[in-house]
Ligand SMILES: CSCC[C@H](NC=O)C(=O)O
């Protein structure tokens with residue numbers, strides 16, 4: 001058994017590479033991952049779907065190359081930090097007396113990328129030989145939508161030739177003892193609504209001003225938001241099962257050297273909303289709500305989507321991964337986690353977005369999972385940290401998952417028919 005401090009120190013090295021958007025040090029991260037891969041004798045490939053944004057693809061070849069392969073995905077970029085609000089340097093990877101490792105990316109999701117590699121290190125040391133090929137992808141730009149990373153990768157011929165059967169990607173930390181798993185995610189609809197109206201003197205009361213028109217919409221949005229939030233508060237729905245709406249910006253007024261002109265009612269006003277739609281929701285009814293209540297032309301309003309991810313995949317099905325017996329990978333993962341001593345909660349819909357959607361869009365099953373139990377959810381927050389014991393435990397969880405996945409042989413049904421994966 002290797003000294004755990006060397007395992008933790010490799011995690012710290014990865015965390016110390018500043019890959020924060022909007023100018024991630026991708027080359028440094030790529031060099032680090034490639035050096036890890038070399039020490040593990042994995043096959044390596046560097047793909048560049050966009051200049052300066054390397055995607056590192058590693059392969060542990062299986063003994064039966066005809067079987068669908070396993071893809072373990074992680075993103076190399078992290079979100080920016082407000083450095084002065086951190087108690088430790090966000091790229092210092094400081095290990096405190098409690099064993100907590102502080103760094104941006106410690107939860108989201110450099111932990112997972114390194115845990116995959118460490119799990120393979122352990123499996124190799126134990127003499128394990130995979131039947132199916134195991135691929136690891138380290139992708140850029142997830143935090144800004146993945147368009148130059150996972151999206152192009154999932155669309156590529158390189159990807160098709162990998163013959164992937166199952167994708168594992170990120171999940172969320174769990175404040176209790178149960179790990180969380182995700183079978184789907186909400187679709188981002190980034191909505192901008194714009195009102196126009198009569199300009200005029202700030203002292204006059206009259207109808208159809210841009211501000212009034214916009215405020216009526218905002219009131220309607222807020223009522224809807226409250227109705228959805230109430231379902232969560234009452235325990236009737238999980239966070240990922242309702243539509244969330246949050247205002248991202250408000251833009252109106254006539255600028256002046258000292259701020260805004262105060263006695264002029266502007267002729268235009270705009271608001272932006274981050275809307276998240278569960279794949280199980282009815283998109284038409286939400287679209288109707290937008291055209292009839294949030295941005296009705298009758299109130300001089302228009303709207304535009306800055307981003308609108310479809311709730312359907314390339315085959316017209318809701319973008320979600322089956323958690324029943326039709327998907328053997330799900331039960332395999334659950335069993336593997338339990339065998340390694342982990343407990344699992346009920347599968348959930350991821351409230352935000354991950355790269356997993358690009359793989360699900362191709363019709364592939366993808367499971368979101370980041371093995372962090374008893375851990376506060378600190379992704380995108382100040383003082384993001386992960387405890388070293390939790391990190392080390394997670395490696396053993398992946399040892400168990402990779403072993404189960406890489407040796408999985410589809411069982412022959414009693415009728416004698418073979419299930420297509
Ligand atoms: C829609 S692309 C943005 C992706 C981002 N992912 C993680 O936070 C998110 O806001 O969910």
Ligand SMILES: [Zn+2]
Nearest residue numbers: 108109142170
């Ligand atoms: Zn992430």
Ligand SMILES: [Zn+2]
Nearest residue numbers: 079108143379
């Ligand atoms: Zn993130």
